Amino acid sequence: MTSYEILLLLDPEQAEARQDDIVARTRDLVEKNGGTWQSHDAWGRRRLAYPIAHKEEGVYHLVVFDAEAETLTEVSRVLKIEDAVLRHIATRHIAGSRTSAPRDDAAAVPVAVDAPPSEAAVSETSEPEYAAPEEEAAPEEQPAEAEEE
Numbered sequence: 001m002t003s004y005e006i007l008l009l010l011d012p013e014q015a016e017a018r019q020d021d022i023v024a025r026t027r028d029l030v031e032k033n034g035g036t037w038q039s040h041d042a043w044g045r046r047r048l049a050y051p052i053a054h055k056e057e058g059v060y061h062l063v064v065f066d067a068e069a070e071t072l073t074e075v076s077r078v079l080k081i082e083d084a085v086l087r088h089i090a091t092r093h094i095a096g097s098r099t100s101a102p103r104d105d106a107a108a109v110p111v112a113v114d115a116p117p118s119e120a121a122v123s124e125t126s127e128p129e130y131a132a133p134e135e136e137a138a139p140e141e142q143p144a145e146a147e148e149e
Helices: 016-032 069-081 102-108 144-148
Strands: 002-010 036-052 055-067 085-092
Touching: 002 016, 002 069, 016 036, 016 055, 016 069, 055 069, 055 085, 069 085
Parallel strands: none
Antiparallel strands: 002 055, 002 085, 036 055
């Protein structure tokens, strides 16, 4: 058996009970075909980068399960038929990978882009990481007396 994960993008206009029914149906298909259900993580409603079926938002669910390839094919077939599923993608699950919503990762790591270092952080003894190359001095002209000799 192989571990798979499916990211579901569901229609936000559908009732929550309908969305839960889609996830439950997916779980039933996996378990009826001899697979084992590992987890379900509801990521919630998010704004889409571009409209899909005239929808500006979608509801994401990530499901992880162990199954045979034929089971994955059947689950994908059923999800393609379902009107409430805007998109889905099935991939192999990498053991030890995180399956939490991206918002958790973004909140945990503050990112300071192009922030200038504070004066307190830079000491007088520290050298800068990058030093601009010094300009070459123009060659000095020889005095006119030296040329005559």
